[in-house]
Amino acid sequence: MAGQSDPQLSLFSAEEVEFIAEDEMVEIVPNLRMDALNFVCGDFGPFFPQLATQVPLWLAVALKKRGKCTIRPPQWMTVEKLTQVLEAERDSQRVFEQLPFHYVEISRLLFDHARDDIPDVYMVRSLIEDIRDVRFHKVETNLESLNERAFALKINNLSAMEVNIVRPFVGRALQAFYKHDSPDLIPDQDRVSDRRPQVANNATRRHLRR
Amino acid sequence: MAKYYDIDDIITDEEIVAVIFQKSASGVGIDPSSETDCVEVGSKVELPFWLAHELQQRQAVSLNIPTSFNQNTRLEIQADSACVDLRSRCPFFYEFGCKIAPLVGARNIGPLLLSAFKSRYKEVLTKAHTAAFTAASKNLTILTKEETNLYEAAQSSMAAFKKWRMGGPRFQKASILGRKRKSTE
Numbered sequence: 001m002a003g004q005s006d007p008q009l010s011l012f013s014a015e016e017v018e019f020i021a022e023d024e025m026v027e028i029v030p031n032l033r034m035d036a037l038n039f040v041c042g043d044f045g046p047f048f049p050q051l052a053t054q055v056p057l058w059l060a061v062a063l064k065k066r067g068k069c070t071i072r073p074p075q076w077m078t079v080e081k082l083t084q085v086l087e088a089e090r091d092s093q094r095v096f097e098q099l100p101f102h103y104v105e106i107s108r109l110l111f112d113h114a115r116d117d118i119p120d121v122y123m124v125r126s127l128i129e130d131i132r133d134v135r136f137h138k139v140e141t142n143l144e145s146l147n148e149r150a151f152a153l154k155i156n157n158l159s160a161m162e163v164n165i166v167r168p169f170v171g172r173a174l175q176a177f178y179k180h181d182s183p184d185l186i187p188d189q190d191r192v193s194d195r196r197p198q199v200a201n202n203a204t205r206r207h208l209r210r
Numbered sequence: 211m212a213k214y215y216d217i218d219d220i221i222t223d224e225e226i227v228a229v230i231f232q233k234s235a236s237g238v239g240i241d242p243s244s245e246t247d248c249v250e251v252g253s254k255v256e257l258p259f260w261l262a263h264e265l266q267q268r269q270a271v272s273l274n275i276p277t278s279f280n281q282n283t284r285l286e287i288q289a290d291s292a293c294v295d296l297r298s299r300c301p302f303f304y305e306f307g308c309k310i311a312p313l314v315g316a317r318n319i320g321p322l323l324l325s326a327f328k329s330r331y332k333e334v335l336t337k338a339h340t341a342a343f344t345a346a347s348k349n350l351t352i353l354t355k356e357e358t359n360l361y362e363a364a365q366s367s368m369a370a371f372k373k374w375r376m377g378g379p380r381f382q383k384a385s386i387l388g389r390k391r392k393s394t395e
Contacts, residue, residue, distance in 0.1 A: 014374030108375065136339070143335055148324055165371050168363035169338060173331060176356060180304065180324040 017164050021105035022058035027072040030063065057106065061113045071114040076100065077107065079120050082127040089134045094142070096135060096157040104132060104161040132162075139166055146173055148181035218355060222302040222309065223260040229271040230254050259309065266313060273314045278303060279322065287326045292333040295352040296326075303354040330357060338364030 012020075023041070029052050036045035037059075044055045052072065055063075063069040075081070076099060085097045100106060107128045115121045139162060142155055151174060213219040236248040249255065254274075257265070265271040277283070278300040286294045296303045304323055311319040330353075337349055338361045353361060 014371050018374070112377070140335060140339060144332055146331070147328055161371065165339070165367050166364075168367050169335075169360060172360045172363055173335075176304070176327060176331075176360065179308070180320070180327050182308075 011167065012164055014161065014164065017102075017160050018105045018109070021102035021160065022056065022061075022109070024057050024100070024102055024106060025054045026057050026060050026074065026106075027052050028055055028060045028063065028069040029072065030069040032068045057109060061109060064114050064117075071110065071117045073110065073114075073118045073124075074100070074106065076103070077110070077118065077124060079123050079127065082124060082131065086127055086131050086134065089131055089138070093138065096138065096155065097131075098157050099131075099159060102160050103128070104159055135159075135162060136165070143170065143173075146170075146177065148177045150174070151178060218302065218305065222305045223258065225259045225276070225300060225302070225306050226256050227259050227262045227276050227310070228254060228256050228274040229262045229265065230274065231271050233270045235270065259306070263309075263313065273310070275314050275316055275319075276300070276306075276310060279307060279310070279316070279319050284318075284322055287322065291326050291329040293352070294326075296330075296354045296357075297352055301355050304356050327357075331360075334361050334364075337361070339368050 029050060030047040031049050032047060033049060034045060034047040036043050041056065044059060045053065047053060047069075060069065060071050064071055076085075085099065088097050107125075110118060111121065111125055118124055135158075139155065139158070142153070143166070146153065153170065153174070231249050231251055231253050234249060234251045238247065238249060255271075257271075262271060262273055266273055278296075283294070283299065300306055304327060307319050307323045311317075311323075333349075334353070334357055350358065350361065
């Protein structure tokens with residue numbers, strides 16, 4: 001079975017996920033005058049001092065490093081908002097709160113490069129860590145329900161990094177369950193000599209969980 | 211043929227099974243305890259699985275259920291599957307079970323594998339992402355190869371994430387840079 005003996009089932013490394021996250025848009029306030037920048041991914045600017053504009057995160061970080069702008073933290077990255085999210089995450093055992101798909105990576109990049117632009121940076125940082133821990137614990141509880149009848153798992157609002165962490169494990173576990181539930185080994189129905197109809201029967205017996 | 215180069219699959223084929231010869235065979239040194247180079251009908255010999263499988267296809271032998279799947283193991287797995295040391299019984303418990311089940315005609319092996327994996331999976335899941343490596347290495351010794359793979363997949367992805375979160379050098383310099391001109395000067 002493909003992937004069963006391969007320990008490197010993970011498709012993306014954390015750095016690659018971070019790279020993808022750098023395409024998310026953030027708001028910056030430039031302190032220089034500059035013409036519009038024309039890139040393959042779109043045109044950004046023109047930039048005027050003190051006039052906020054939307055740019056991709058990688059451009060914002062590049063400008064920030066040169067001291068040419070301040071980054072406005074995203075709407076969700078405030079102490080009040082994150083406290084609410086954390087409360088809600090703790091309250092419900094199953095549902096995940098809606099956060100940006102790349103919230104782990106965006107917050108890491110902003111903490112690294114623009115900590116002076118985030119109010120209450122220590123508080124925000126520890127809140128995000130807490131949210132991530134609570135959510136990951138919930139992912140694990142969700143995975144406990146995995147069994148031979150599941151051949152897919154749907155968890156709403158899971159973020160890119162969280163998916164990336166559990167991907168190798170879940171992929172393997174589902175494969176193993178599928179293998180052990182094969183109709184050759186589990187004689188649950190009338191055995192017929194031809195294998196193909198049996199496989200079809202088995203597939204209809206499965207259903208998506210949640 | 212898909213598994214032809216799979217080393218785990220090859221090792222699985224080396225597992226020993228007890229067989230009973232249905233035909234006498236002469237000129238073979240299979241049975242080390244016999245005095246002659248001849249195997250009588252009805253003699254019980256332990257053979258590696260790949261050989262037993264071939265002989266069984268020619269109706270030369272009949273396979274016994276291996277000890278890893280006998281009643282004792284079954285009871286132990288039913289009692290507390292998470293603590294059973296499956297690795298010492300058979301490192302490729304699940305793979306071997308899948309191979310042997312259709313040959314010995316034991317219908318209960320399949321459900322046994324499934325129920326064992328299902329309950330042991332939970333144990334692996336709870337430890338894999340959280341436990342520190344040193345604390346978990348004790349549990350690692352009772353896991354079969356397939357479970358170890360699962361465990362290590364989770365461990366390595368979690369370790370990679372932690373490494374990324376802790377930071378370190380943001381950019382790695384390609385080794386070719388930096389010594390660009392030194393060789394010519």
